[in-house]
Amino acid sequence: MNFCSHCGSARMEFRVPEGDNRPRYVCPDCDTIHYTNPKIVTGCLPVWENKVLLAQRAISPRLGYWNVPSGYMENGETVEQGAAREVWEETLARVRHLTLHAVFSIPHINQVYIHFLAELDTPDFGVGEESLAVRLFSEEEVPWGEIAFTSSVFTLKHFFSDRRQGRREVHMGVMERS
Amino acid sequence: MNFCSHCGSARMEFRVPEGDNRPRYVCPDCDTIHYTNPKIVTGCLPVWENKVLLAQRAISPRLGYWNVPSGYMENGETVEQGAAREVWEETLARVRHLTLHAVFSIPHINQVYIHFLAELDTPDFGVGEESLAVRLFSEEEVPWGEIAFTSSVFTLKHFFSDRRQGRREVHMGVMERS
Numbered sequence: 605m606n607f608c609s610h611c612g613s614a615r616m617e618f619r620v621p622e623g624d625n626r627p628r629y630v631c632p633d634c635d636t637i638h639y640t641n642p643k644i645v646t647g648c649l650p651v652w653e654n655k656v657l658l659a660q661r662a663i664s665p666r667l668g669y670w671n672v673p674s675g676y677m678e679n680g681e682t683v684e685q686g687a688a689r690e691v692w693e694e695t696l697a698r699v700r701h702l703t704l705h706a707v708f709s710i711p712h713i714n715q716v717y718i719h720f721l722a723e724l725d726t727p728d729f730g731v732g733e734e735s736l737a738v739r740l741f742s743e744e745e746v747p748w749g750e751i752a753f754t755s756s757v758f759t760l761k762h763f764f765s766d767r768r769q770g771r772r773e774v775h776m777g778v779m780e781r782s
Numbered sequence: 783m784n785f786c787s788h789c790g791s792a793r794m795e796f797r798v799p800e801g802d803n804r805p806r807y808v809c810p811d812c813d814t815i816h817y818t819n820p821k822i823v824t825g826c827l828p829v830w831e832n833k834v835l836l837a838q839r840a841i842s843p844r845l846g847y848w849n850v851p852s853g854y855m856e857n858g859e860t861v862e863q864g865a866a867r868e869v870w871e872e873t874l875a876r877v878r879h880l881t882l883h884a885v886f887s888i889p890h891i892n893q894v895y896i897h898f899l900a901e902l903d904t905p906d907f908g909v910g911e912e913s914l915a916v917r918l919f920s921e922e923e924v925p926w927g928e929i930a931f932t933s934s935v936f937t938l939k940h941f942f943s944d945r946r947q948g949r950r951e952v953h954m955g956v957m958e959r960s
Contacts, residue, residue, distance in 0.1 A: 606787065606789070607787050608787070609786070609787040612784065612790055638787075640857060642822060677820050678818060678820075679820060681889050683954075683958075684887075707861060709861050714857040716822060716855070716860065776862065776882060778860050778862075
């Protein structure tokens with residue numbers, strides 16, 4: 605943050621405001637405190653019979669890697685609406701009746717992944733603009749070495765493990781800086 | 783957003799960037815797109831025997847109203863760490879072994895509440911800087927007309943209902959614009 609987005613000042617300071625306990629961008633000219641907070645990445649693993657729907661990323665980061673359809677939650681939507689939107693944008697599949705599956709924090713990059721599950725009504729899908737390919741995978745077919753993000757590995761492992769044991773749980777996870 | 787926080791330009795535009803599908807603040811001088819996304823409010827309902835610990839707010843909004851200890855999640859922490867921090871800051875109670883209880887979206891103000899439950903090891907607590915008072919309440923004692931936020935009513939109602947029925951669930955909720 606080089607300039608105050610409120611008054612245009614070039615004298616931005618990064619310091620602990622009075623009464624606070626952590627540094628923020630503070631404008632000494634208009635006194636605005638600019639807070640930054642973690643972002644939510646919302647997504648959903650579509651399920652069809654014994655298979656799951658993954659999208660191969662057409663964009664950076666991790667271009668060419670496979671992912672649970674997900675992306676940044678937008679203003680003006682619920683977490684579930686955001687997840688269904690991401691599934692539609694990436695895989696052209698429609699999901700309904702989403703159930704919460706995983707909440708995964710990545711503190712060093714200020715992200716929280718919220719992943720749902722949803723059974724597809726029909727195996728209709730296609731290749732969205734941000735995808736190179738979209739495919740159903742059984743557990744044996746999942747390309748474990750080519751999964752885009754740790755959050756997706758977490759969600760997939762727990763999904764298959766829960767399914768083998770006939771249970772449904774919400775899984776809390778965290779990725780530490782490696 | 784009156785000025786570009788990157789280059790200081792005063793010519794900010796609010797428009798749909800190429801390849802996007804919703805309006806963003808875009809700087810025509812340095813081409814930076816300034817995204818804004820929902821914020822997470824993380825919190826935890828501390829439980830002691832048949833009572834829950836609420837904090838009376840010493841700050842706006844809803845000054846003087848009672849609340850499940852919660853606040854904006856900060857960069858660099860997990861959702862659980864943020865919830866435990868908020869409990870400490872508001873009630874001087876230490877919570878461990880948090881279990882997820884509720885995820886509550888408020889789309890028109892771009893917030894997602896994530897509330898946990900935690901049994902207190904001991905009934906030790908005090909009045910944090912942002913609180914006027916802190917108290918344990920049984921279900922009958924909860925001041926339902928003086929609860930600060932809908933998200934807290936949601937969390938409290940489900941907590942007592944689950945407890946009566948001897949179950950533990952994660953509850954998904956949404957507050958529509960009234």
